[in-house]
């Protein structure tokens with residue numbers, strides 16, 4: 001199916017012209033980054049926690065300490081909500097009211113389950129690692145049995161999703177164009193600084209090839 005069906009959960013009401021339910025577009029946004037926020041509810045209190053994810057086909061994977069409340073709660077299989085945001089620009093208008101941001105964002109809905117099979121867990125950890133820096137998994141020592149036990153890994157099939165995208169400059173009220181105020185767009189992107197080794201890298205070992213493909217560059 002090329003689009004996620006419209007439901008009361010994923011239908012964008014506010015500025016629907018910015019909405020998309022197209023699977024390729026949504027997955028394209030997901031594949032640009034690796035940071036998400038997972039939302040869940042415990043005894044009436046809503047929590048929204050930032051974490052890393054990886055996507056493969058129609059599933060996202062999240063991981064963390066076996067002690068993580070977020071992962072324990074999400075693993076109960078309740079309806080969860082995960083969001084991903086790419087900030088593309090600050091939109092500065094002539095009036096405070098018309099300031100905005102350019103962005104591509106995604107809201108995902110699904111029910112997560114904990115992976116228990118060590119092979120499945122390891123494969124999901126590879127997906128998460130490769131989401132951050134493609135090629136890194138092959139460069140490093142993989143997790144051993146003890147490390148796998150200490151790590152919770154969740155799989156959340158994407159049941160429903162929406163994307164929202166804003167592009168372009170500020171849209172001011174006509175009478176405000178006579179104001180002597182600068183207006184326009186300041187592009188924004190996540191950028192990495194210069195890599196600094198930890199002081200214990202063996203002689204002759206250079207920067208990894210995966211760094212050039214990392215999604216944080």
Ligand SMILES: Cc1cc2nc3c(=O)[nH]c(=O)nc-3n(C[C@H](O)[C@H](O)[C@H](O)COP(=O)(O)OP(=O)(O)OC[C@H]3O[C@@H](n4cnc5c(N)ncnc54)[C@H](O)[C@@H]3O)c2cc1C
Pocket residue numbers: 009010011012013014015085087101103104105106107161162163164
């Ligand atoms: C970086 C950034 C900054 C923003 N700043 C503001 C702000 O300051 N004030 C403000 O009011 N809004 C802001 N927005 C827009 C905000 O995300 C909501 O879209 C908007 O507030 C409408 O919320 P709602 O609950 O009324 O949406 P509704 O349209 O009622 O939401 C219904 C459904 O639409 C989908 N949906 C809604 N918003 C999004 C989204 N952003 N991305 C993907 N799917 C979505 C979800 O599936 C949701 O369940 C910002 C968005 C981004 C990405």
